[in-house]
Amino acid sequence: MRIILLGAPGTGKGTQGKFIAKKYQIPQISTGDMLRETIRAKNKIGTSIQKIIEKGKLVSDKIVCDLIKKRVKKKDCINGFLLDGFPRTIEQAFYLSKNKIKIDYVLEFIMPYDSILERILGRRIHIQSGRIYHVKFNPPKNKDKDDLTGESLIIRKDDKEESVKNRLEEYKKTNRLLVEYYINEKKLGKIKFFQINAMNVLSLIKKEVEMILKK
Ligand code: AMP
Numbered sequence: 683m684r685i686i687l688l689g690a691p692g693t694g695k696g697t698q699g700k701f702i703a704k705k706y707q708i709p710q711i712s713t714g715d716m717l718r719e720t721i722r723a724k725n726k727i728g729t730s731i732q733k734i735i736e737k738g739k740l741v742s743d744k745i746v747c748d749l750i751k752k753r754v755k756k757k758d759c760i761n762g763f764l765l766d767g768f769p770r771t772i773e774q775a776f777y778l779s780k781n782k783i784k785i786d787y788v789l790e791f792i793m794p795y796d797s798i799l800e801r802i803l804g805r806r807i808h809i810q811s812g813r814i815y816h817v818k819f820n821p822p823k824n825k826d827k828d829d830l831t832g833e834s835l836i837i838r839k840d841d842k843e844e845s846v847k848n849r850l851e852e853y854k855k856t857n858r859l860l861v862e863y864y865i866n867e868k869k870l871g872k873i874k875f876f877q878i879n880a881m882n883v884l885s886l887i888k889k890e891v892e893m894i895l896k897k
Pocket residue numbers: 691712713714715717734735738739740741742743746766767768769770771774840849
């Protein structure tokens with residue numbers, strides 16, 4: 683099963699992605715995580731990527747497409763994969779089809795802008811595992827500590843208000859085209875496309891996603 687999750691940052695697609703990946707035994711491929719890994723390597727390209735991400739801008743299509751190309755060729759993608767945060771531009775969507783990387787499902791997580799801001803500003807991450815919490819909507823058992831390891835949670839640097847606003851601007855610019863593209867692909871019978879109300883509680887969204895993926 684090959685799945686794309688669309689939606690603004692903070693709409694819970696990363697969290698749902700983790701459930702889906704576990705249930706269907708497919709890797710969750712997050713270009714954001716891969717880019718943060720590149721940054722940790724502390725080389726020249728990592729430093730330039732870091733600057734772009736911290737400003738809330740998009741990294742070039744060439745860089746992210748190269749990352750995806752290599753990643754989907756890995757053995758663990760044999761039964762499928764889940765793309766989280768890719769494609770983010772229409773060029774990236776074209777890249778998938780040009781390279782015959784076929785997709786079965788596109789799920790778009792929808793949420794009003796005001797709520798997105800609240801979601802991102804309350805987000806806390808366990809950096810070692812990628813587990814995502816929210817101070818209000820998905821709080822850890824102990825404040826600022828990971829449930830499984832007890833290690834500290836962090837706030838991502840690009841989850842600060844200024845860069846969040848930039849990221850949402852970038853998102854507005856690019857998302858409409860992407861959604862139009864996938865609605866058209868759906869009409870052509872090439873993919874299954876569903877929109878999900880991301881304002882619902884996590885457990886309800888999880889059930890909805892499970893129902894969709896049975897179709
Ligand atoms: P995310 O973890 O998905 O919120 O991504 C964090 C940041 O990484 C984004 O704000 C972008 O700067 C960059 N990024 C992640 N995925 C992409 C992509 N597909 N295209 C361009 N930039 C990306």
